[in-house]
Amino acid sequence: LSPSSTFYIFRFRTAQALLGLIALAVFAFGAVEVWAFSVIAAATLGLTAAWALRKWRDPFPVIVTALYAPFGLMVVIGGLQLALGTSQAPYATAGSLLAWLVYLAFLFLAANALADPGVRVEYLRGFLAVVSAACLLGLAQWITQTSSVYWLRAAPGARIFGPFADAEAFAVLIELAFPVALTVALRGGRRQHYYLGACAVMALALAGTRSTVGVAVVAAQLVCVTAAMTAGEYRVALHSRRRGPRFVAGLLGAGALGVLLLGAAWSMGLLRVGTAELESVETVLDRSERVLTRVEALHVSRALIAEKPLLGHGMGSFGPVFARAAPRDDGWYWKHLQSDPLELAVEAGWPALAAQLLLLAVLLLRTRSLNMWGLVIAPLAGAWVHSWFAAPIRTPAVMLAGLALLAFAPGLSARVAVKRRRQP
């Protein structure tokens, strides 16, 4: 990253650093602990400062994209909540503001570093290697024992998988990596077998997470990406002696992955048909205990959104606000809603939902190539769907991996635009 290096080297080294941060986040328990996130935040902000200084000394064109807007909006909302004193938990809001600032900086760095196609290819290889390694680690742990992370650190009450204490968050990480590996494999490159193998490892790991939503999302991704790639590539493959066999091998691999996913679903009991039992005529009339169900929690959240629709109750304040709205005698409360979009709406009001819709709109306006679908839209759409049933945004490793894929969008769409311009 020295100022004397060429701009390509500067980008390449930045991409390496970002990949290193993602690897650190993945293997440091998802970076949910303060120390891990602090290291990542400091490194990201330090890199941003380095880019700013380089721009100052040796001007270069910066990639400016509308994708920054939703994240910038979240930073602005946090700032407004603090400035206007509307937050119910100002210290937590300041922490959330910092996290969104880090995510915005990470997206800026990734969008600029990964604008170069060569850097993107190297990054993708590294990213898939990191996720595959985490999956292998998770499988090894799952087979031997499931009560502690790295066979050392116990996590009582948690549903752990791999380095994560939350198996649902790990399933979302797989949803981010699986379509990327599948897209690269179906393109029929020289390392096709390696990428198909990575997909298989991820599908097996998915069975270990026992995430129902995860299996459904990855199955949908498999079908959609395979269909899109087949529709886009079959004409070329039919007339190419080199790409034809690889295309067929890719399709066979996708079929095998489908079988593997079916096996994963069966192992989780999703495909078993229960035997009908004799109808019981006994009447059960126990008064149920007062347990807050998921539906009730959603109702409480809806009321909280309606209470403060403009700026919300304060970013990072969901836990205490929810505890006040739905108190229990035993003091137990929901720290997270297990539905990120709604939780964000409770914390930041309707603008948080608007930010998500804005991100979706900007992404869908750029859907110009198969690569865009396979490398950006499919992974992020899958993770977003899953986020309605879980809390993956609260795991920084998942967030950073998603941001890096999102950062592919400007580079991919610029490449398509150049190609179209060159065509007669």
Added chain:
Amino acid sequence: MSRSHGASDRQPHAMAMHDPPGYRAEPSAGRPIPSDVAVKPPRPKPEPPIRRRRNTVSDWVAVAICLAGALYGLQSTLRRAAGEMLLSGGSLEWAELATRITPDNPLAWKRLARTLPDGADALRRAADLQPGASEPWIDLALELETQQDLDGAEHALQHAAALDPRFMPSWALANFYLRRGREDDFWRSIRGAVAADPARTPTAAALCWRAFDDPGRILERAIPAEPEPLRVYLGYLIDERRLAALPQVWERFEPNLGAADLPLMAELLDDLLAAGDVDFALAVWRSMLSRGLLDHQPPALPGGPYLTNADFAGPVSGVGLDWRFAPAPGVGRGRRAEQGAQPLLELLFSGNQSERTLLLTQVVPVPEGEELTFTFEYATRQLPVVTGVGWRVRDHVSEAVLSERSALPAAEERWERGELKFRAPAGVRLARLELFYERASGPERHEGRYMLRRLDLKRAGAEAEGN
């Protein structure tokens, strides 16, 4: 071709034209080059001028924003990380340092308050940092009360209650008033707490019962006359088996009785029947039936009818004075009510039933000291001659057997009439009819069906009059 010829022809001349001064060409094998002719190398192609990019004003603004954001983020990250690390220490010095590094962290002030002998100021600071939260004010009030600053504690609790109109602040205030012996203020606060969150009525009621043990006063002063608090309070009294307090609450709650209260009423009736409180149980049962919770005719004392749902015209609810299915693995039981036919109850023995099992029961209010006749019609299908099925009558409270008729003979594909006579002794106002199965020694477990209809319970005199 012609173009290349032309080019080669023109080249020497062109080269000569552009040779730099002083350049001497190498001698060639073909044509000798005179020594005084200087050959110049081709002039290097001029490179396009490098347009050095310059930052515009907007670039400078972006650089400044990036640097400012990064610096703010870095200091904030390091500050928060250091603060969190210090908080994990637990000593006074570390807690003080944490409040200096992260003065906006309420947890740091709270932790400091715990380590200080007088933590009121730290708690007040923590409360100021959480606007809208009542918990820090409650913590502060407890600290002030410990230090005998009672006015300050009351003020803090009232501030918490004003901030948060939910259960907890009012509850904390009520506890404070109870500790101080201010009874009127206590009742007002506890009533406010119950009104704020009726679901937590049991918590408030438990405190009231511990402090006063006066059902009338508790109902009057702590429980708002709203359906939900009354419903929850009724449930609390049932759970705690405070039967003496039930009639007053029932009287207030009864007009609000609805279909959703069926499980609660079932529990209430179970308790009343177990305690032998026949009049109250009958009043509850009649109210349930009149409000449409169940569709049966209520029993009447002393003249009868005594049985509920005697001919199985309605479904078996398992509630109160209706029929109940006792747990009997291996026996299927269901009501058959076909169009135009007499409804009947069918019991299906799978062969896997227990050797002794209870099949069907009903608690029946009976006139004490009277002789009664219980009649029924039954039929069997594929059961052996000694069916193992029989009827028994018990005193519901003491469980004493009043009468029994075991091992009814089979009635294959025909309806047989059976009867059982018993006398309700003095003091016995609740009997329990039990249909049971006991396998006789020897035979295998039976597989087959047992059907039952037209059950009736009458006074023996009335039976004779009817005949």
